[in-house]
Amino acid sequence: MHPLLKKYFKERTQITDERLEELAPYFIEKKIRKNEFLLREGEVCKFNYFVVSGCLRLFSVNAEGIENTRYFAFEGKFGTSFMSLITKEPSIEYIQSLEKSTILCIHHEDFFHLVEHEPAVNKIYRNILESAYITTQKRIYNLQGSDSLERLNWLLEQQPKILNRLSSKVIASYLGISPYTLSRLKAKIQ
Amino acid sequence: MHPLLKKYFKERTQITDERLEELAPYFIEKKIRKNEFLLREGEVCKFNYFVVSGCLRLFSVNAEGIENTRYFAFEGKFGTSFMSLITKEPSIEYIQSLEKSTILCIHHEDFFHLVEHEPAVNKIYRNILESAYITTQKRIYNLQGSDSLERLNWLLEQQPKILNRLSSKVIASYLGISPYTLSRLKAKIQ
């Protein structure tokens, strides 16, 4: 099993090394180029992805063609459209790599089988859902209750590295503001 | 065990009636008045609440004193500040009844004990987190990608009864718009 995923399990569960090695074959390593799509709107999501290196983003495109980014999965994190994975319905969101990335893919059937039958994976899944829950609640309050400058400052506080790593276009779509506004805010801030 | 909670379990798990009755004592019935607070900002949340009748809302108050509502728990639903319940940190949100309500309260220690040791509760919890996840993802895309009229129409589609049941003030705070704007939209819509 890839050491980063092993670390992820070890930090969150009491699983043994032997059992971990039995789980390893479920996770298929894949290398992807920058800007490659793992899922498009309308497709049913088939995999859960663990990011070994690089970065994925989840976003949707609204009626006016504007992209809205919901989540970034950096190295050492799981990321997928759980909405589609859980419901088995067509996805309303896209998954795309923002950098050349290495990911571990586990098929949804294998994943949910392990959730039911392997306590460590049950725990991991619960942990993912809990983290996602907390992150998104905070995000809703942020989107609802703050103006664009407050949102940017909040991002700088929470995840300062993001601003150097990702394009302004993508960050604007995460903050729910236009690239113009973000550009003006950046000028204002320094 | 209260029939509504029993129904909730039966619809989501294969738990036996005998085992259900063993779980019943964990859930303490409580009657609360309208506008009563179950949790305030800064307090650590100690209970998970199942709504038998009435309605709870979860909201925060931002720096300008504006209320932002994140979630309504109507009869037959669980509702609590999982953020605080999970992290055991002080809550950033309030829980308040919007109607005279009857609720079943389970203490967080009992709840998480059962999550670990009672498969049915593990399943229920997973189910709550999954539903919350899906609801909030949709909500983020809605808050990010739509103007105020689109947001109102989305609410009317998804939960048409809400508009008659709850005050405009509270609905506005859920939609992330001012009460003035909601009032104008309502005039426009008919």
Add this chain to the structure above:
DNA sequence: TAAAAAAGTTGCGCTAAAGCAAGGTTTTGC
């Protein structure tokens, strides 16, 4: 490594929604 494409910046006008004020209406609590 040079041309093309994409991304970022900034002035300017425009618009959706906020906020104030003053009115009417409903709800609450004694």
Add this chain to the structure above:
DNA sequence: GCAAAACCTTGCTTTAGCGCAACTTTTTTA
């Protein structure tokens, strides 16, 4: 059951942020 408080509505003014346009800078790719 009535006074007080809270809530809702609507005209008017203000404002944050959008989007175009024109330009510069960075990135991509052949």
